[in-house]
Each structure stands twice: as structure tokens, then as C-alpha cells.
Amino acid sequence: MSKRICILNGSPRLTGNTKELIHSFTRGAESVGHEVICFDLQTMNIHGCLGCCKGGKDESFPCVQHDDMAKIYPVYRTADVIVLASPMYYWGISGQLKSAFDRLFAVAELNPDYQNPKKECVLLMAAEGNTENNFSPVKAFYEGLVSHLNWKNMGIIYAGGNMEIGDILKQPYQLESAEQLGKSI
Ligand SMILES: Cc1cc2nc3c(=O)[nH]c(=O)nc-3n(C[C@H](O)[C@H](O)[C@H](O)COP(=O)(O)O)c2cc1C
Incomplete structure (x- = not known):
């Protein structure tokens, strides 16, 4: 079955290591018939969540802030798979990705009990460190997020040493792993 995949690219370096992971993942996913849409968050005007909890009133634009999230909301809502792609910044995801992700709360606000839409998801991450210990804070964050949202993790690429x-x-095996993951979705 062909799936719709929405990639949120949190890397500010548009030719960086995260983007290489995205290219490889996309090649794999498209080769088996999936549709892939990638948002380079660094190029977009996206503000942080205001915490006002006043969203969810308008299906076509669920947030009170009117910025480039308007491009992401309709794709997010119809996507089967959400890919979080980010460099590791201070043992977490980048601010660009965190800001965009927080704003997805406005979509949950459309539903009773702030129910999040059900998705499959993937994590692609580039980092300098290359040890289990280096990735453990991100692993805890991602696993906690997926569990609380009741999403299904389809795979993780921790691309250390970059x-x-x-x-x-x-490190071509890292890119091959990303391509294989794209094919396996
Ligand atoms: C502000 C900043 C913070 C970083 N923090 C970490 C870190 O906590 N752990 C790590 O292994 N690498 C860290 N790095 C290195 C990046 O994760 C690494 O350069 C990565 O390949 C960048 O991906 P990109 O090419 O997509 O930008 C940091 C880099 C920057 C600029």
C-alpha cells in the first residue's frame, strides 16, 4: 500500500548530514511507491507555541498563529508516516524541529480530549558522538513521545560520527540503512 510520508527536517544545514539521510530515506521510500513531502523548517517562518490553548477552532488552520505552519498542517493531517529528521543538538532535537512539533498540538485541539491523530513515525538523526551513551537522551525522548502519542515507531537511524x-x-552504510528503512515503510 502506498503511504503518504511527511518529513520534518530540523537541520539548518540544507546540505548537511541530516539532509543526506533524508535523501537516502526518500529514495528508498519512493522506490516502493510511497509519496514523500519534506519540509525544510529552517527556510520557513515558524514560531514557537504560545501555550495559549486557544487553537483547534478552525480545521483549515488550527493554530491562532498564522505562519508557515499553514503549509504543514494539511500534509500532517493526511500523512500516514511522520519523519522526525534532526541533527543532535545538546543531546536533543534541534529547536527548529521542536518548535514545529509543539505547534502540532493545535491539531490535537481539534479533537475531543486533545486526541492526537494516529501516525506511524521514524527518527533520522545525525550527530558527532557515536556511542550508545551519546544517543540515550534522544532515545528516551523519542520513545516517550511515540508511546504517549500512541504512534507506531517504524525505525530509527542514529548516524553518529558526523x-x-x-x-x-x-559512512555509506549509514545512508544505506536510511534507504533500506525508507523501503521498509
Ligand atoms: C549547537 C550544536 C549542538 C550540538 N550538540 C551535539 C550533541 O549534543 N551531541 C553530538 O553528538 N553532536 C552534537 N552536535 C554536532 C551535530 O549533531 C553534527 O554536526 C551533525 O552532523 C549536524 O547535522 P547537520 O549536518 O544536518 O547539520 C552539535 C552541533 C551544534 C551546531
Whole structure:
């Protein structure tokens, strides 16, 4: 079955290691017939959540803030799979991705009891460190998020050992893993 995949790219480096993971994942997903839409959050005007809890009144634009989330909401709502793609920043996801993700709360506000839409999801992450210990805070965050949203994790790529742009090209198995993950969705 063809799926609709929405990638939220939290990397500010548009030719960086995260983007290479995204390219490989997309190649794999498209090769088996999935539709992939990627948002480069760094290029978009997206503000942080205001915590006003006044969203959810208008299906076509669920948040009170009117910015580029307007492009993401309709894709998010109809997507089968959400991909969180990010560099590791201070043992977490980037601010760009966190800001966009927080704003998805407005979609939950459309539903009784703030029910989140059910999704499958994937994590793609590039980082300098390459140990289990380096990735453990992100693992805890992602697993907690997926569990609380009642989403289904379809796979994770922890691509460690990458600092400079292009470093990941020297670790082709990481990109092959991302491509295989895209195919397996
Ligand atoms: C502000 C900042 C914080 C970072 N924090 C971490 C970190 O906590 N752990 C780590 O392993 N790498 C860290 N890094 C390195 C990046 O995760 C790494 O360079 C990654 O490959 C960047 O992905 P990109 O090329 O998509 O931007 C940090 C880099 C920056 C700029």
C-alpha cells in the first residue's frame, strides 16, 4: 500500500548530514511507491507555541498563529508516516524541529480530549558522538513521545560520527540503512 510520508527536517544545514539521510530515506521510500513531502523548517517562518490553548477552532488552520505552519498542517493531517529528521543538538532535537512539533498540538485541539491523530513515525538523526551513551537522551525522548502519542515507531537511524557537512558520505552504510528503512515503510 502506498503511504503518504511527511518529513520534518530540523537541520539548518540544507546540505548537511541530516539532509543526506533524508535523501537516502526518500529514495528508498519512493522506490516502493510511497509519496514523500519534506519540509525544510529552517527556510520557513515558524514560531514557537504560545501555550495559549486557544487553537483547534478552525480545521483549515488550527493554530491562532498564522505562519508557515499553514503549509504543514494539511500534509500532517493526511500523512500516514511522520519523519522526525534532526541533527543532535545538546543531546536533543534541534529547536527548529521542536518548535514545529509543539505547534502540532493545535491539531490535537481539534479533537475531543486533545486526541492526537494516529501516525506511524521514524527518527533520522545525525550527530558527532557515536556511542550508545551519546544517543540515550534522544532515545528516551523519542520513545516517550511515540508511546504517549500512541504512534507506531517504524525505525530509527542514529548516524553518529558526523560533524562536518559531508562527513556522512564517508559512512555509506549509514545512508544505506536510511534507504533500506525508507523501503521498509
Ligand atoms: C549547537 C550544536 C549542538 C550540538 N550538540 C551535539 C550533541 O549534543 N551531541 C553530538 O553528538 N553532536 C552534537 N552536535 C554536532 C551535530 O549533531 C553534527 O554536526 C551533525 O552532523 C549536524 O547535522 P547537520 O549536518 O544536518 O547539520 C552539535 C552541533 C551544534 C551546531
